[in-house]
Amino acid sequence: MTAYIIRRILYAIPILIGVNLITFVLFFMVNSPDDMARMHLGVKRVTPESIEQWKVERDYDKPLVFNVEEDGSDRFTQTIFYQKSLALFAFDFGSSDSGRDISYDISQRMWPSLAIALPVLIVGLLTNISFALLLVFFRATYVDFMGVVLCVIMMSISALFYIIGGQFLVGKVLHLVPVSGFGEGIAAWKFLVLPVLIGVIGGIGGGTRFYRTLFLEEAHRDYVRSARAKGLSEIKVLFGHILKNAMIPILTGVVVALPLLFMGSLITESFFGIPGLGSYTIDAINSQDFAIVRAMVFLGSVLYILGLVLTDISYTLVDPRVKLN
Amino acid sequence: MVWLWTDILIWLLVVLCIIGGYYSSKHPHLREPWKRVAQSSVAVASGTFLAAFIIVGLLDSLHFKAGENDPDHGEVISALDVVMRPLRKNQEKTYSAPFALHLFAKETVEMPDGSQQRIYPRLKHGGAHLESEEERAADIYQNVISALLMALITWMILVAMVGLWRSEGRTFKETISVWICVRCRVQLGVSKGFPWPTLLWTAMLLLILLFLMITLGGKYHILGTDKVGEDVLYQALKSIRTGLVIGTLTTMVMLPAAILLGVMAGYFRGWIDDVIQYLYTTLNSIPGVLLIAASVLMLQVYMDNHADEFASVIERADLRLLFLCIILGITSWTGLCRLLRGEAMKIRELDYVQASQAFGVSHMRILMRHLVPNVMHIVLITIVLDFSGLVLAEAVLSYINIGVDPTTQSWGNMINSARLEMAREPVVWWSLSAALIFMFTLVLSANLLSDRVRDAFDPKLRGIQ
Numbered sequence: 001m002t003a004y005i006i007r008r009i010l011y012a013i014p015i016l017i018g019v020n021l022i023t024f025v026l027f028f029m030v031n032s033p034d035d036m037a038r039m040h041l042g043v044k045r046v047t048p049e050s051i052e053q054w055k056v057e058r059d060y061d062k063p064l065v066f067n068v069e070e071d072g073s074d075r076f077t078q079t080i081f082y083q084k085s086l087a088l089f090a091f092d093f094g095s096s097d098s099g100r101d102i103s104y105d106i107s108q109r110m111w112p113s114l115a116i117a118l119p120v121l122i123v124g125l126l127t128n129i130s131f132a133l134l135l136v137f138f139r140a141t142y143v144d145f146m147g148v149v150l151c152v153i154m155m156s157i158s159a160l161f162y163i164i165g166g167q168f169l170v171g172k173v174l175h176l177v178p179v180s181g182f183g184e185g186i187a188a189w190k191f192l193v194l195p196v197l198i199g200v201i202g203g204i205g206g207g208t209r210f211y212r213t214l215f216l217e218e219a220h221r222d223y224v225r226s227a228r229a230k231g232l233s234e235i236k237v238l239f240g241h242i243l244k245n246a247m248i249p250i251l252t253g254v255v256v257a258l259p260l261l262f263m264g265s266l267i268t269e270s271f272f273g274i275p276g277l278g279s280y281t282i283d284a285i286n287s288q289d290f291a292i293v294r295a296m297v298f299l300g301s302v303l304y305i306l307g308l309v310l311t312d313i314s315y316t317l318v319d320p321r322v323k324l325n
Numbered sequence: 326m327v328w329l330w331t332d333i334l335i336w337l338l339v340v341l342c343i344i345g346g347y348y349s350s351k352h353p354h355l356r357e358p359w360k361r362v363a364q365s366s367v368a369v370a371s372g373t374f375l376a377a378f379i380i381v382g383l384l385d386s387l388h389f390k391a392g393e394n395d396p397d398h399g400e401v402i403s404a405l406d407v408v409m410r411p412l413r414k415n416q417e418k419t420y421s422a423p424f425a426l427h428l429f430a431k432e433t434v435e436m437p438d439g440s441q442q443r444i445y446p447r448l449k450h451g452g453a454h455l456e457s458e459e460e461r462a463a464d465i466y467q468n469v470i471s472a473l474l475m476a477l478i479t480w481m482i483l484v485a486m487v488g489l490w491r492s493e494g495r496t497f498k499e500t501i502s503v504w505i506c507v508r509c510r511v512q513l514g515v516s517k518g519f520p521w522p523t524l525l526w527t528a529m530l531l532l533i534l535l536f537l538m539i540t541l542g543g544k545y546h547i548l549g550t551d552k553v554g555e556d557v558l559y560q561a562l563k564s565i566r567t568g569l570v571i572g573t574l575t576t577m578v579m580l581p582a583a584i585l586l587g588v589m590a591g592y593f594r595g596w597i598d599d600v601i602q603y604l605y606t607t608l609n610s611i612p613g614v615l616l617i618a619a620s621v622l623m624l625q626v627y628m629d630n631h632a633d634e635f636a637s638v639i640e641r642a643d644l645r646l647l648f649l650c651i652i653l654g655i656t657s658w659t660g661l662c663r664l665l666r667g668e669a670m671k672i673r674e675l676d677y678v679q680a681s682q683a684f685g686v687s688h689m690r691i692l693m694r695h696l697v698p699n700v701m702h703i704v705l706i707t708i709v710l711d712f713s714g715l716v717l718a719e720a721v722l723s724y725i726n727i728g729v730d731p732t733t734q735s736w737g738n739m740i741n742s743a744r745l746e747m748a749r750e751p752v753v754w755w756s757l758s759a760a761l762i763f764m765f766t767l768v769l770s771a772n773l774l775s776d777r778v779r780d781a782f783d784p785k786l787r788g789i790q
Contacts (some may be wrong), residue, residue, distance in 0.1 A: 016608035026619050031626045039626045152776070156713065158720050160740050163763045168747060203760055265679035266725055282725055285618050288626075293619050300612040308610075 001316075008312055012305045016089070019301040024085040032081070033060035036290060040097070058291075060085060084294075093295040098287070102295050105280060112182055113264030113276030115192060120199035121261060125254065126160050127200055128207030133238055135208065136215040148212070154205030163271045166198040169241035180185060180273035195272045199265070214249055218242045246321050255311045263296070327388040327401050329571050329643040335386045338577060358781040366523040368777035371770035373527040378565050378767055381405065385566040388639075401639050405566075409541040409559055415450035417554035420746075423572040423755050424545050426461065451546045465541070472536035479536075480529050487521065538789075549755035552742065561759045563734035568767055570646060571653070571719045571729075572712040579654035580661075584704060587662040588696045591669025592688070601666070605659040611654040614722075620652045621727040642730035649722070649729060653715065661707045668700045700781045709775035713768040720764060736760040 037054040038046050055061040060080060067078045076082055087094065093102035135147045171179035177190050218224065219242055227237050264278030273279070277296070284292035349355035362368050385405040392396040396414070397406075420429035427445035434446055447453075457460055488501050494707070502509035504521045541547050548557035590601035608616075630643065635641035649725055672678060672695070681691050722728035723737025724744075731738060743756035 013734070014603065015607050015610055018603065019611055020605070023619070026623055030623045031630070035626050035630045039629055053508065057395075104748065152772050156765055156772050158717050158726060158740075158761060158768075160720055161765075162485055164740075164744055168752075172747075260612065263612065267721055270725070281615070281618070285622060288622060290622065293615070293622060296737055297611055297615045297619055300615050301610045302651065304610045304612060 004316075005309070005313060008309045012309060015305060016301065019298060020085055020088060023088075023294050023297050024081060027290055028064055028080055028084075036060075039288060059094075084291075088298045089297065093299075094291060096284070096291045098290045102292060105292075106277065106295070106299070109275055109277050109280050110262045110264075111276075112188075112274050113278060114261055114278065115188065116195050116199070116268065116274060117261035117264055119192070119196045120203075120265075121254070121257065123196065124200045124203045124207060126251075127204060128211050129243075129250070131204065131208040132211035132215055133243065133270070135212045136219060136242070137234065137238060139216065139219070148209065151205045151209040151212075155209065157205075159202050159267065162198050162202040163267065165296065166194060166201070167271065170194055170197075182274050191272070191274070195268050195274065199268060211246075211250070214246050215242050218246050221245075248315075251314055251318060252311050255314045256304075256307040258310065259306045260300070262303060263300055327390055329640065330647045331389055331574065331643055332386045332388060334577070334647075335383070338573060339383070344476065354586065358778075361781040362774075362777050363519055363778045364642075366520040369520050369523045370527045371773040372417060373524055373531065374766060374770040375774060377531050378569065378770075381562055382566045382569040401555075401637060405563070409542075409562065412556045412559040415543075415546070415556060417448050417450065417546070417550045418446075418755055419550070419552060419554050421448055421451060421550045421554075422710075423549040424452070424461070424465065425549065426458055427454065427600065429753070448662045452544065454544060465545075468540040468544070469537065472540045473533060475540075476529065476532040478538045480525070480532055482601050483528060483741050487525070498507060514715050519726060548759045550692055551739075551756050552746075557739075557756050557759045560739055560756075561736070561763045564736045564739065564760070564763065565734055565767070567646065567729055567735040567762065568716045568719060571650060572715045572771070573708075574647070574650040575653045575715050576659065576708045576711050578651050579658035580704065580708075583658040583661045584665060584697060584700070586694055587665025588669045588700060590662075591666040592673050592692060592696055594670075598666075601662070605662050608655065609659040611656075614727075616656050617649075617652050617722065618725075618727045621722075624652075638732055642733045645730040646733060652719065654674050657711065657715075661704070664703050664707070665700050668703055669696055672696055672699055704782070706775075706779045706782055709771070709778045712775065713771040716764065716768050716771070720760075 001058050010166065010228075023230075034051055037051040037060075039089050041050055041054060052061065062078055062080050062083070065076075065079055065081045067075050070078045084094065088197070091103065093106070096102050098106075132255050138144045138147075167179050171194065177194050179194075182188055182191050192249050223245075224237060224241055228234075232240070262277065263281075264274075264276040266278045268274070268281055269276045269278035270282045281296050284296070349359055385403045387404040388401055389403075391400050396410075418428060418432075421427070422429060425448065427447055430445075431443045432446050433441050433443055436442055452461060452464075455464060484501060484504055488497070488504055499509075504524060505525055510522070538547065542558065546556050546558070548561065551557055551560065560581050586601045586604070590598045624645065628635070628645065634646065678691060678695050681695060719728055719735060720737035720740055723735055724741050726741075728737050729735045737760075739756055739760035743753065743760070746753035747757070
């Protein structure tokens with residue numbers, strides 16, 4: 001088991017190097033630091049001195065990959081690639097273009113993100129599976145048909161509509177909970193109810209339809225037929241056999257998403273004014289803070305790969321047919 | 326004529342679709358699934374709606390520089406702009422509600438006697454032909470009636486034409502009832518086949534909408550005006566092209582690479598497989614939104630620093646749209662590539678591929694003749710299933726400012742600029758609702774049609790039905 005996990009983690013390293021190279025090319029080769037400086041200082045009427053100063057303040061005043069002015073290993077370490085890109089591997093995100101410590105910001109902001117994303121995932125999963133089981137129970141009837149039609153309609157509605165409509169209805173017309181903002185500790189619950197509710201409702205259409213297909217696939221299997229032939233009730237077949245066997249693909253989908261929950265959701269957080277990593281990224285995009293975006297791209301990839309590794313491990317734990325090799 | 330990059334690609338896509346359609350009609354194994362799609366009334370109804378969207382989009386893809394005598398002299402406009410000149414030219418000062426006669430905001434106006442008053446000023450164009458608010462209801466009523474009449478007449482001509490074209494030896498009355506009445510079809514024994522009644526009734530609905538737009542569009546702002554006084558209906562119709570471009574070109578630009586790499590990885594295995602797998606796993610492991618954000622930011626920097634390379638605003642916006650398609654394509658091709666790799670791995674073990682290898686047929690030929698045609702159903706299913714998701718993604722991306730250029734008309738931009746007004750009392754709801762309803766119609770039609778296409782083409786699902 002340990003050897004397997006270690007091997008899986010080793011597989012992840014070349015992928016992370018690839019991601020690192022992509023971000024480096026994207027952020028420093030496509031546009032040079034000079035271009036970025038010009039962008040920040042305003043394209044017109046910008047002096048070479050002010051560009052130089054902008055770069056010095058942010059440590060962008062070094063060669064990209066090879067420093068001819070230094071000696072020995074400094075030739076490679078005194079470069080942007082080493083200090084800005086490779087440093088990401090040590091989770092040293094440096095400071096943002098506006099001078100704040102990115103690592104500190106991330107450690108502060110990931111909890112509000114999690115506070116929204118985790119309930120959305122759990123409640124959404126339970127809701128979707130319940131609805132899907134209901135549709136499977138009534139399969140090939142009018143209820144099933146109408147349910148699928150409803151799912152397709154809900155899938156076709158933009159996520160923006162759910163958010164704007166929900167905010168308008170609950171926050172402005174009914175005045176039940178505040179429209180946006182965030183509180184400390186347990187007081188945050190009233191700010192969380194609406195985004196979680198909207199997140200769950202927005203996902204019902206696609207989720208229910210997906211799980212319904214999954215359950216229907218299982219419902220056609222032989223073991224289900226023999227269970228029915230034994231005279232088991234439909235409920236027992238549904239929960240004891242179909243749901244249990246469908247848990248494996250469900251689990252894969254959930255585990256891979258777990259680490260990414262820390263990243264939060266871009267639009268939900270910015271609409272509801274929640275100080276999480278999603279709105280952090282949006283703010284960075286809008287203020288064109290490249291250091292933050294770069295850090296988030298790398299962090300996102302690390303978390304995604306972590307999710308993949310966890311998925312593989314969880315597979316071996318739940319499904320006895322999967323062997324460790 | 327002015328050919329923008331996306332225009333060229335769109336018309337190329339149209340040509341490819343025509344060639345593909347012709348090719349399918351010549352080959353029974355491709356004709357059959359399409360026939361099955363055409364027999365579903367849901368597919369036909371949603372297909373008709375999509376066709377209407379596509380016609381608007383294509384009209385909007387014919388750009389040219391307005392001539393000397395044109396009121397828009399010097400501007401790059403599209404055929405759709407010419408058709409909708411009244412809508413485009415009837416610009417007001419700021420917000421006005423649908424069918425309003427007055428502006429939405431109070432203004433200080435100098436009265437004829439020299440005094441100043443805070444009133445809601447009359448619109449310059451919306452309902453300008455009316456004396457007062459009381460006449461409006463009657464005027465709208467009149468216009469709606471005439472629109473309905475015109476739609477009915479056009480529709481009857483359409484039905485008669487279809488009826489004469491395929492009379493198949495029936496009496497006139499029978500023929501007509503076969504085309505428009507589902508129950509009569511069953512009685513006359515033509516319940517199978519193409520659902521003509523669905524098509525014609527959907528066409529009726531679209532004709533009514535069209536004539537309502539024609540009769541009322543020039544006189545009122547049917548969907549109101551936005552912050553700078555532009556007609557919302559015009560914006561919503563212009564946004565169709567953006568939605569279609571994102572939905573179709575995104576998959577198209579990455580399609581050659583995805584097919585080639587996927588099939589090669591599955592067929593050759595070994596180190597080629599490793600390299601291709603590494604490539605798509607790496608790209609896939611960067612969360613899509615973040616990769617798009619990073620790329621669009623970089624594009625913005627490039628465009629701001631090289632502003633002089635773009636001849637006009639419209640060209641610049643178009644290039645940004647194209648790049649957005651490419652970037653979206655890069656983030657979304659990995660799924661297709663993985664599917665194709667799996668399928669190619671299965672096919673390469675089949676007897677006919679093994680036989681070709683034994684006969685010494687070159688790898689290139691086996692790939693092109695045996696593998697690619699046999700994975701095309703997966704490609705088709707992916708294209709149609711991806712479409713609606715991409716249209717929805719555009720709105721979200723434009724909302725977080727990493728979507729299309731702010732000057733491009735798109736539903737995302739409409740929502741983005743309208744959402745700030747939700748805080749106003751009374752609420753400015755029309756811009757937002759218009760964008761959401763147009764988007765919903767397009768996405769719902771695409772979803773319904775793509776489900777039918779998938780059911781018809783997926784060999785796994787074929788057995789179940």
